[in-house]
Amino acid sequence: METKEWVKTASVDKFPANAGACVLVNGEQIAVFNFAEENRWYATQNQCPHKGEMAISRGLTGDSNGTPKVACPFHKKSFSLEDGTCLTDEDYELKTYPVKIEDGFVYIEIE
Amino acid sequence: MKKKIILIGNGMTGFRFCEKFVESGMSADHELLVFGEENTPAYDRVHLTSFYTGTTADELLLAPANWYADNQITLKSGDRIAAINRNEKKVISEHGHSYSYDILVLATGSSAFVPPIQGVDKKGIFVYRTFDDILAIKKYIPKATKAAVIGGGLLGLEAAKAVMDDGLKTSIIEFAPRLMPRQLDELGASMLRHKLESFDLEVLLNKSTEKILGNGKITGMQFTDGSVLETDLLVISAGIKPRDELARSCDLEVHPRGGIVVNSKMGTADESIFAIGECVVVHGMVWGLVAPCYEMAEVLIANLRNGQREFLGFDLSSKLKLIGTDVASFGHALSEPHHGRTIVYENKSRGVYKRLNVSLDGKYLLGGILVGDAEEYNLLKQIVNNKIKLPENPEDLILGSRGGGGAGISVSDLPDEAVICSCENISKKTILNAVEIDGAESVPLIKKCTKSGTGCGGCVPMLDDLLTFSMKSRGKEVRKVICEHFSYTRQELFDLIKVDEIKTYPELLKKYGTGYGCEVCKPVTASLLASIWNEVVAKHDTIQDTNDRFLANIQQRGLYSVVPRMPAGEITPEKLIVIGEVARKYDLYTKITGGQRIDMFGARVDLLPDIWEELIDAGFESGHAYGKALRTVKSCVGSTWCRFGMDDSVSFAVEIEERYKGIRAPHKIKGGVSGCVRECAEARSKDFGVIATEKGWNLFVCGNGGANPRHADLLASDLDKETVIKYIDRFIMFYIKTAEPLTRTAKWLGSMEGGLGHLRDVVVNDSLGIGEKLEADLQKLVETYQCEWKEVVNNPELRKKYRHFVNSEETDSNIKFVALRDQKMPAK
Known part of the structure; x- marks a missing residue:
């Protein structure tokens, strides 16, 4: 049976506004993004499925027709932060994780 | 049973025949067997010079090698047909194989005409026609110091420019009293000549070569007037000679001056044999441009399918760019006085000459010539071809209307059937349909959708005009806005x-x-x-x-590289030792860069501030290798040490690099300073380049290395240092203000209205009156410069951002290295 747990990562002030940062959760690298104006948070795998680089957290964030997204810094593949699909017409996909903020800390739910 | 067609010749015309064969669906009841004597399948010979300057053969192929088989066409490259047996309807190849045909098409093209000059078989003498010719010239260039080109026509001038760009002092030899005698009149040719001479191309007119001098290989040429020219490489581009030898050998009629004689349906006297392209004479002449040859291929395909099309002659207008100078002629460019009147505009200071030939009644344009500025070429050609009535003051067409506004004729006045792209035979209506019905609302989409603009590319500006016209007329805007978030340029x-x-x-x-x-x-x-x-x-x-x-270049595995600034590539032994010690301490891979400095690779993001702290303590600054900013100003050895140096290039390069360091721009900027014309700093491949002369410094702009190499153009000559700085200030600031994002100066210039002339007007002549403002804006950037790495190293808040995990001190476990030649590289 699958078990899921919320893992506390770091305090909110450790994360840059309107950009990404990387956290280490149970040995996994997870990219966390903060859309500060609306206090919306997203989390995805940090590894870009294109060339396998651990780089998604260093990508530029933004939106494409309203869908929040991140562009990998290596070759500018863009991914939806809502469901991890690649927006630049390719078969790559990012795994996404639920995020919540409690007591000023960022929590990520992982299996 | 399918009818057998054999096509001899896989050049541009032959390929067009194949293409139309496929499009027409003839393969349902015909087999097509194609013979090409070159080893490569058909390629774009019009752009042969781009092969010379580095475009690969594959990029110039008209279709990949498998295209033929994919379309049920059998191609035999490198197998020459040696004979035709008309009685048995067979062709026999060099290798002795024979193939039978029902229909035989000759598209054997032409070869370079080599005049019967004594000694023309010596080594070092080439023609300019095929990939192999170009490779042979390239191979010989290192053995030569001076080149000559026989033939001052279109191709000859291209060849001369190509060998000159390879560093050879080059002379053009023309038999006629002027350059491009078929296209230009006396005044136009002389304007072009001055332009070429200003780029150090020697132009010799009225010269007939009597013999080639040299023992085994060429060392010079002797002319009939007794004069002698020393040269050790000669390219002959004196016209073409139709390849009619096969036709001759099987007793088909050939023209006394060469060329297979065909009727307007492309047929020979043998009803099974047809001929198309540059190997034929039709309407009494050889048609040595690609567009009419394409038309012949299309006419023949139509007729083979029982059509009744005729080749009725073709517009021989042409336009080319030579050493940054536009040269064009259209319609009856050289019409006689009794046919019409001429309107001539000449501006020697700008190197512009324009001529219009107007009918005697003043109603129609017959043809004309443009040198130095051919912006109006497409429209003028259309006015001739479509017999559009001229406005009251036809001179407005070349001068622009006084009091503003256009001259009264624009793309909107062209009839729907006006042929916009003559290479692909695409009409205005087809293009507008692509824009308005198929939604091709950009030039690349129009090209993709209609194939227009994919041949010689000459009509591309007009595609742009048509697009703008169509968008405007439908109330749509065409603007290069940044992205979906900002509708601004x-x-x-x-x-x-x-x-x-x-x-x-x-x-x-x-x-x-x-x-x-x-x-x-x-x-x-x-x-x-x-x-x-x-x-x-x-x-x-x-x-x-x-x-x-992170103020560093991201590399494999998310590692970063570190490049401190070394202005002009100059560095003290002490600083070299620091680099060595830092690289050793942090175990960085070191390599010399193309911009004369040292790159240290393999730094983890969390180590960047520590590394830079040590470098800054030793007096280094950021090299901005990571930024869209000034990179380096490369220098040669210069007069302080070099025995050839005319001036101290290193000191000047240091001064320039220090001045512009850190300035952010639409794209990276590179500079170079050479101490003499040998140009060891390769300054002409940079965004700006400065080269010492006997009288000061020459300033070149908008060069580029990389994927699309471009030699920088001369902006101004024999300047003192202060003026060089003043012009570079203006140039850089004008670039920063007006270029599209991520556009290098070369591309920026390419899309600048008015081109180099306009840029020179703005920077040198201050035509917009903004010179002082540009200088002041740039000066402000110079005065507010600060080393950004120094700022980060000394600012704990900024420094904190350099870590891989925000919740852990661990480092990225994915980073691993393997050994490489006594250093290391990232493991895959």
């Missing part, structure tokens, strides 16, 4: 940021944008903020592109 954003004193991206987005931004508008804004306010980029780290966020 980069130049508009520049002004908005400046006028509204906007200092951050969120401010700009809130005031002028929508949504959350993206990876396009964020770095553009970051660059604009830096170019305008010159605050340390690290303060805007989250909107910077990859490299500017």
